[in-house]
Amino acid sequence: xxxxxxxxxxxxxxxxxxxxxxxxxxxxxxxxxxxxxxxxxxxxxxxxxxxxxxxxxxxxxxxxxxxxxxxxxxxxxxxxxxxxxxxxxxxxxxxxxxxxxxxxxxxxxxxxxxxxxxxxxxxxxxxxxxxxxxxxxxxxxxxxxxxxxxxxxxxxxxxxxxxxxxxxxxxxxxxxxxxxxxxxxxxxxxxxxxxxxxxxxxxxxxxxxxxxxxxxxxxxxxxxxxxxxxxxxx
Amino acid sequence: xxxxxxxxxxxxxxxxxxxxxxxxxxxxxxxxxxxxxxxxxxxxxxxxxxxxxxxxxxxxxxxxxxxxxxxxxxxxxxxxxxxxxxxxxxxxxxxxxxxxxxxxxxxxxxxxx
Numbered sequence: 001x002x003x004x005x006x007x008x009x010x011x012x013x014x015x016x017x018x019x020x021x022x023x024x025x026x027x028x029x030x031x032x033x034x035x036x037x038x039x040x041x042x043x044x045x046x047x048x049x050x051x052x053x054x055x056x057x058x059x060x061x062x063x064x065x066x067x068x069x070x071x072x073x074x075x076x077x078x079x080x081x082x083x084x085x086x087x088x089x090x091x092x093x094x095x096x097x098x099x100x101x102x103x104x105x106x107x108x109x110x111x112x113x114x115x116x117x118x119x120x121x122x123x124x125x126x127x128x129x130x131x132x133x134x135x136x137x138x139x140x141x142x143x144x145x146x147x148x149x150x151x152x153x154x155x156x157x158x159x160x161x162x163x164x165x166x167x168x169x170x171x172x173x174x175x176x177x178x179x180x181x182x183x184x185x186x187x188x189x190x191x192x193x194x195x196x197x198x199x200x201x202x203x204x205x206x207x208x209x210x211x212x213x214x215x216x217x218x219x220x221x222x223x224x225x226x227x228x229x230x231x232x233x234x
Numbered sequence: 235x236x237x238x239x240x241x242x243x244x245x246x247x248x249x250x251x252x253x254x255x256x257x258x259x260x261x262x263x264x265x266x267x268x269x270x271x272x273x274x275x276x277x278x279x280x281x282x283x284x285x286x287x288x289x290x291x292x293x294x295x296x297x298x299x300x301x302x303x304x305x306x307x308x309x310x311x312x313x314x315x316x317x318x319x320x321x322x323x324x325x326x327x328x329x330x331x332x333x334x335x336x337x338x339x340x341x342x343x344x345x346x347x
Contacts, residue, residue: 094322
């Protein structure tokens, strides 16, 4: 506790982290180099693109691991304790509210994803919000209702597609003769200048991240809530 | 000046309701009355605090600030939907699970002890 007072003040422009040349470069040059006003997203999706790509892969792997551990096929468990929270048919009040809220949550998730390079947000956050809307559907009705919209197969496809979209942007720049994930060269196949191409590609990889995160969020929930049987859950 | 006063009054009232809700959660005897305090207190207090903040934003009027105030009001509307519904869902779950309702007889027993 005594060391806390030695920390630099919050937002101190002269603290070591802020006065280092690299951060100065990010703060002053991001807008010129990538035409993205949100420098956090620029660092995350462009300067450190590799890192974020493998973070997406980590989420994908986590989802696959959960499925590998929990998923059980066939209807073997007659003795397994059934969750009894909502035994009756869906409640009118809860049903109506969720009907109103789920579309708004999804719309807001799309806004967070699409606005990630202008304001706080991005693929991870938006994906989590989108996944939460499906979880809300599963909680307010039952797991089957949500499964109708996102069956297990579609979830796994979406998760894979998300990673592939991200890697595809990397491979695209590789094919056009630049380094992996060096988006500027993509201006040849986009109606944009090299600098704007970076901004557009960042939006593209955010969408890829959002696909994976949405799918894996709901997959983890449905596996945990239904004890791996994917039939009945909370 | 007037805007500041309105804002301070609203936020202070909201904090008062927060205190009421918190005291209710601790002091009330059973699950249902506690949810009653938590649900009503939190909904009202969040509403008052957020409206106070929106008014504060509008005090220095510009398009950007109006946008922020609008977003705060959206959050308010959202909470006004979500909070009572979640209270309702919890109470219903408690009822189905068989939580006991506190009655006057319980009070007599407690005072006899």
